Amino acid sequence: MSNELKYEDSPYLRQHADNPVNWTAWNEKSFEKAEREGKLIFLSIGYSTCHWCHVMEKESFENEEVASILNKYFVSIKADREEMPDVDKYYQDIHYLVNQRGGGWPLSVILLPDRKVIFIATYIPRENQGGFLGFKELLLRLNNSYRENNQKLLKAGKSIEEAYEKYKNFRKLTTKKDNEIIKKFVQNIKNDFDFVNKGMGTAPKFPQANVLSTLLKIYLLNKNPDALQMAKETLHALRKGGINDQIEGGFYRYSTDEAWMIPHFEKMLYTNAELLSAYALLYETENEEETKKVIEETIKAMKERFLFDGLYFCASDADSDGEEGKYFVFKFEEARNILSENGFSVKEVNAVLNYFNITESGNFENSANNPYLLSDEKPEHCEKAKEALKKLRQNVPFPFIDKKILTSWNALFISSLFDVGEKVNPSYIEDARQTLNKLLETLYKDGKLYHQILPGSILKKEALLEDFAFLSEALLKAYRLTGNEKYLDKAEDFLKTAEEKFYRNERWYLGEFKAQASPEDNAYKSPLASVISAKIEIALYRGNQEMFAVAEKMFNEDSANLEDYPQAYPSAVFTGIQIREKQTLLKIPKTEYENSLPEIKKMKNPLILTVKTDEEIFSGCEIYACFAYGKKLNVVLEEVTKRYNNKLK
Numbered sequence: 001m002s003n004e005l006k007y008e009d010s011p012y013l014r015q016h017a018d019n020p021v022n023w024t025a026w027n028e029k030s031f032e033k034a035e036r037e038g039k040l041i042f043l044s045i046g047y048s049t050c051h052w053c054h055v056m057e058k059e060s061f062e063n064e065e066v067a068s069i070l071n072k073y074f075v076s077i078k079a080d081r082e083e084m085p086d087v088d089k090y091y092q093d094i095h096y097l098v099n100q101r102g103g104g105w106p107l108s109v110i111l112l113p114d115r116k117v118i119f120i121a122t123y124i125p126r127e128n129q130g131g132f133l134g135f136k137e138l139l140l141r142l143n144n145s146y147r148e149n150n151q152k153l154l155k156a157g158k159s160i161e162e163a164y165e166k167y168k169n170f171r172k173l174t175t176k177k178d179n180e181i182i183k184k185f186v187q188n189i190k191n192d193f194d195f196v197n198k199g200m201g202t203a204p205k206f207p208q209a210n211v212l213s214t215l216l217k218i219y220l221l222n223k224n225p226d227a228l229q230m231a232k233e234t235l236h237a238l239r240k241g242g243i244n245d246q247i248e249g250g251f252y253r254y255s256t257d258e259a260w261m262i263p264h265f266e267k268m269l270y271t272n273a274e275l276l277s278a279y280a281l282l283y284e285t286e287n288e289e290e291t292k293k294v295i296e297e298t299i300k301a302m303k304e305r306f307l308f309d310g311l312y313f314c315a316s317d318a319d320s321d322g323e324e325g326k327y328f329v330f331k332f333e334e335a336r337n338i339l340s341e342n343g344f345s346v347k348e349v350n351a352v353l354n355y356f357n358i359t360e361s362g363n364f365e366n367s368a369n370n371p372y373l374l375s376d377e378k379p380e381h382c383e384k385a386k387e388a389l390k391k392l393r394q395n396v397p398f399p400f401i402d403k404k405i406l407t408s409w410n411a412l413f414i415s416s417l418f419d420v421g422e423k424v425n426p427s428y429i430e431d432a433r434q435t436l437n438k439l440l441e442t443l444y445k446d447g448k449l450y451h452q453i454l455p456g457s458i459l460k461k462e463a464l465l466e467d468f469a470f471l472s473e474a475l476l477k478a479y480r481l482t483g484n485e486k487y488l489d490k491a492e493d494f495l496k497t498a499e500e501k502f503y504r505n506e507r508w509y510l511g512e513f514k515a516q517a518s519p520e521d522n523a524y525k526s527p528l529a530s531v532i533s534a535k536i537e538i539a540l541y542r543g544n545q546e547m548f549a550v551a552e553k554m555f556n557e558d559s560a561n562l563e564d565y566p567q568a569y570p571s572a573v574f575t576g577i578q579i580r581e582k583q584t585l586l587k588i589p590k591t592e593y594e595n596s597l598p599e600i601k602k603m604k605n606p607l608i609l610t611v612k613t614d615e616e617i618f619s620g621c622e623i624y625a626c627f628a629y630g631k632k633l634n635v636v637l638e639e640v641t642k643r644y645n646n647k648l649k
Helices: 011-015 028-037 051-061 064-073 085-099 135-148 150-169 178-191 209-222 225-240 269-286 289-306 332-341 346-355 382-393 407-423 427-443 465-482 485-502 527-542 545-557 570-580 593-603 633-644
Strands: 040-046 074-080 107-111 117-121 584-589 608-613 618-621 626-630
Touching (some): 028 040, 040 051, 051 135, 064 074, 085 117, 117 135, 135 150, 178 209, 178 225, 225 269, 225 289, 289 407, 407 465, 527 545, 527 608
Antiparallel strands (some): 107 117
């Protein structure tokens, strides 16, 4: 027996189509049913490659007893967080407000029929554990409370809603100077830094690519040694760790331990996109071959598994045959045998197994091994060994791939390809440009941008703020690296449309839903920070002072926590630097443009943009005035260097 989710496009929703729970999708019909029948609503938000979502499904949503409770007393709604990031963000914010800690997935929400939240949590085990209510008991108690004393729950729902409105309406303008915020950003990260295993915080540990990128940009601007050390050491630890697929390439979403050894094995397009941009900055900074290699391996992995008709699928799961990591891990005997069968001597086999830390005792469940590196000293024929181990993996089916093609995540990946093309290997510029053109051709139809498409489906869901934001950034990178004006024009058009759709009463919203945009980075970078950054860049290219002033006002409107907790706002920290330090545009005579780029690139200054002009002299300009002129490039570059030198220390 199946439920209404069988009619949905979302792979995540369709995964639950055969649950005994009478699931419905997020739509007005579902909420009207709850009001009409006077039932509480159980809202479950997740995504198709989410490990704990699978666990809760197996424990509770496939359980007949739990399904009976839900079907009798609740209207049950499933939402795909990748399809509806605005809805997800709204409830994640409420989770933080209610529980005073970050949320995650699955997100489990109990709503009144009028949609007010009365309970919110993440994964909930089916049975009571350690003094905490299990899911089954929780549902029964909440339903009984609603039937017997619903005034108490109505009051709770109203209280949470009022607290949320107060929380979102709080505003405090940033008063600190950029150098003070930068110092606090670096110091706060240092306070939370794991100097043994690298990275921030404790298990579970996430790469936090945008923090690493901002640290590297700060180093390039002011040579802060702590910023470089933390970013560099973390990126090298990630590269060598088990969070990086050492055999096929590509990074998993996060590590379950502090040493980056054992991940949950799902791979997300956005994780790899943002890490590619960070590694491109690292390569620009230190020019090491191992950094270049991990960049190339990551791109290759994304192309092998996710590339479809010129665009990229969004994620792959952790499980094969219902077992987490089964495809990715190795038993010692099997690994040893496959290497021997491929012509490796006993000595060579041992060297390969030692290099990848594949042992008899293992480091994962059932004595299996997830490969990781302790050294960059490769054994002979390492690439051949990886091919043999990859062949061994083919005995197990590759995990499920979510074939949603998301505009926002593809745009992030396109931006990362442009970053790699600019800083590492110019051949990726054309790769990025072709993917960008394919994205516009596929998801921009009849003057309307869309959020997603699946192979064989039609365009339905219109674009959200993150789609306009990240695509505009990708278009600006295309303009910067190709000089084609059409990309600049399209970026400006998209930002104008985004403002018309999502900027209301001096507030940015993530979509048509009531979720407000925040400059805080979460699973990936903040769409709001990206929108403002893109507006600043366009204003500079156009010489549009009014646009710059509007962008600055928008930034100040939402900078409430930036000076107190800058480490949570890495993208916005750099956006603030763009505004306050007045990003520089180098205007270069078109006849001198190509010859000038190598010298400009040597400066490694993330605040410098370039543009071709018909003028015969070089000039350096910020939004309100040009401050340097000369017939020779070096004269202008000297003035630019003086302008930024020591300003941000």
